[in-house]
Amino acid sequence: MKTTFTFLIFGLLTLTSFGQNRFGNPLFIEQNQHFRLVGRPAGYNSSCINTDIRTGLSHPGNYAYQNKKALAIMQQLDTYEYKEYDAVGSIWVNSSLNEFTYDGGGNNTSDIFSSWNLENQNYELMNKKVLGYDENGNRISDTDYSWDETSGEWIQAYRYLYTYNTEGNLTIGYSYFWDETTTSWEMSGRIERSYDMYGNLTEEINSWWDMSTSQWMNSSKTENSYNVNNLIIESIYYMWDFMGNDWMNMSKTEYTYNSYDFLTLLMDFQWNSTSNQWVYDYKDEFTYDSNMNMIQDMEYEWNGSVWVVSGKYEYNYNNDFTFNELILPWFFEQGISGLQHMLLDITEYSGSSFELTGKSIFNYSEVNITGIENVEADQIGVYPQPASSVVSFNWNLFPLSSD
Numbered sequence: 215m216k217t218t219f220t221f222l223i224f225g226l227l228t229l230t231s232f233g234q235n236r237f238g239n240p241l242f243i244e245q246n247q248h249f250r251l252v253g254r255p256a257g258y259n260s261s262c263i264n265t266d267i268r269t270g271l272s273h274p275g276n277y278a279y280q281n282k283k284a285l286a287i288m289q290q291l292d293t294y295e296y297k298e299y300d301a302v303g304s305i306w307v308n309s310s311l312n313e314f315t316y317d318g319g320g321n322n323t324s325d326i327f328s329s330w331n332l333e334n335q336n337y338e339l340m341n342k343k344v345l346g347y348d349e350n351g352n353r354i355s356d357t358d359y360s361w362d363e364t365s366g367e368w369i370q371a372y373r374y375l376y377t378y379n380t381e382g383n384l385t386i387g388y389s390y391f392w393d394e395t396t397t398s399w400e401m402s403g404r405i406e407r408s409y410d411m412y413g414n415l416t417e418e419i420n421s422w423w424d425m426s427t428s429q430w431m432n433s434s435k436t437e438n439s440y441n442v443n444n445l446i447i448e449s450i451y452y453m454w455d456f457m458g459n460d461w462m463n464m465s466k467t468e469y470t471y472n473s474y475d476f477l478t479l480l481m482d483f484q485w486n487s488t489s490n491q492w493v494y495d496y497k498d499e500f501t502y503d504s505n506m507n508m509i510q511d512m513e514y515e516w517n518g519s520v521w522v523v524s525g526k527y528e529y530n531y532n533n534d535f536t537f538n539e540l541i542l543p544w545f546f547e548q549g550i551s552g553l554q555h556m557l558l559d560i561t562e563y564s565g566s567s568f569e570l571t572g573k574s575i576f577n578y579s580e581v582n583i584t585g586i587e588n589v590e591a592d593q594i595g596v597y598p599q600p601a602s603s604v605v606s607f608n609w610n611l612f613p614l615s616s617d
Contacts (some may be wrong), residue, residue: 286583289556290316290541295575306573311337314543320583321347322543342368345544352378353544373399383409404430414440435461445471466492476502497521506554507531523566532556541581 293313297306308330315324324344328337339361346355354376359368376387386406390399401423408417417437421430432454439448447469452461463485470479478500483492494516501510509529514521535556546553562572 287539288320288541288581288583289535289539289578290320290581291543291546291576292579293577294543295577297573297575299570299572301569307332308337309572312543316541316581317347318583319351320541321345321351321353325543325545343544350378350382352376352382354378372402381409381413383407383413383415400425403433410440412440412444414438414444414446432461434464443475445469445475462487463492465495474506476500476506476508494521496524505531505533507533525562525564525571526568528561528563530558530561532558540578541583 291314293311295311296309298309299305300307310330311328313326313328314322317323322345324342326339327341329340330336331338341361342359344357344359345353346357348354356372356374357370358372359370361367362369370392372392373390374387375390376384379385384405384407386404388401389403391402392398393400403423404421406419406421407415410416415438417435419435420433422433423429424431434454435452437450437452438446441447449467449469450463451465453464454460455462465485466483468481468483469477470481472478480498480500481494482496484495485491486493496516497514499512499514500508501512503509507529511527511529513524513526515524516522531554533555537553537555540553540556542553556578557576559576560574561570562574563569564571
């Protein structure tokens with residue numbers, strides 16, 4: 215079964231690593247290789263966000279957020295659990311836990327990730343993410359920490375700073391790492407983004423900082439195309455060729471929608487440099503229920519001649535609460551497009567025989583959110599970290615017709 219996005223909900227891990235074969239996938243997130251969301255909220259399209267692992271930079275982007283109202287009773291996501299299935303004992307085994315805190319306006323301010331110690335039968339602290347916002351609700355900073363068992367303290371590791379234009383779109387971001395020797399933040403990566411007149415992300419360029427020359431070096435680029443409804447239909451990912459001094463094709467993702475503008479098919483391709491052609495890699499087929507909830511994601515791998523089922527995800531909801539009644543943590547901002555109602559759990563199956571492998575469980579509490587202005591679009595960031603590959607995922611905010 216492929217890894218679509220190994221996205222470490224920061225909390226989930228300090229490093230985000232995304233599947234090598236899923237560079238261009240939109241609307242997907244997999245937390246710790248477990249959690250993933252697909253689709254988009256009713257009335258909104260998809261746009262694109264990319265994370266360049268080499269630069270280690272997170273890439274906030276636009277997304278359609280809830281219309282929070284003053285004195286509103288909301289359902290707040292407090293914890294996210296991941297459990298693995300023990301086929302021998304036919305039992306669910308704890309694996310990881312994320313705990314979230316929020317400010318009075320419903321902004322997610324921290325995410326603490328713990329891993330289950332099977333021997334001691336308890337959760338152990340691993341990582342923490344602290345998020346900062348400006349007066350417009352834009353996420354302008356992330357600071358990531360790792361837990362030091364010896365000192366019993368949080369040790370800072372990475373910091374990400376984001377800048378937005380007057381339309382609320384992220385235009386540039388910088389990543390830094392903490393240098394213990396100089397006890398200061400050192401520059402690591404940069405992201406630059408361009409948009410069309412509708413606010414669709416059309417190009418994103420990632421660079422890394424060469425400390426020896428004090429220059430920015432190209433790393434990766436993503437170019438997106440949209441249809442007349444401002445739905446993303448193609449995303450092409452490139453790597454910089456230092457020998458040829460040019461951009462190299464790496465991967466491509468194509469998107470197909472139904473008559474209601476819901477994503478139904480996602481096709482991934484890899485570039486074959488020998489034949490100079492795009493070749494099949496992976497595909498996903500999505501199914502929705504009558505409440506517009508995405509209830510199944512069927513995954514396939516291309517074996518060179520035919521498509522082979524590699525697994526599936528099944529999604530379960532509480533339809534008593536709509537998306538606009540939810541207060542959600544930062545990582546949902548990347549995969550928010552799959553939510554029409556309260557997501558309760560996601561069950562994961564592997565292989566063509568659909569062997570039960572894991573489950574994501576989301577726990578909520580009722581809260582009273584006060585003094586919040588209506589926000590139709592917010593900014594998001596993907597937790598960056600150094601890793602061995604580069605990844606992309608996509609969505610945008612352009613409202614669809616309500617007809």
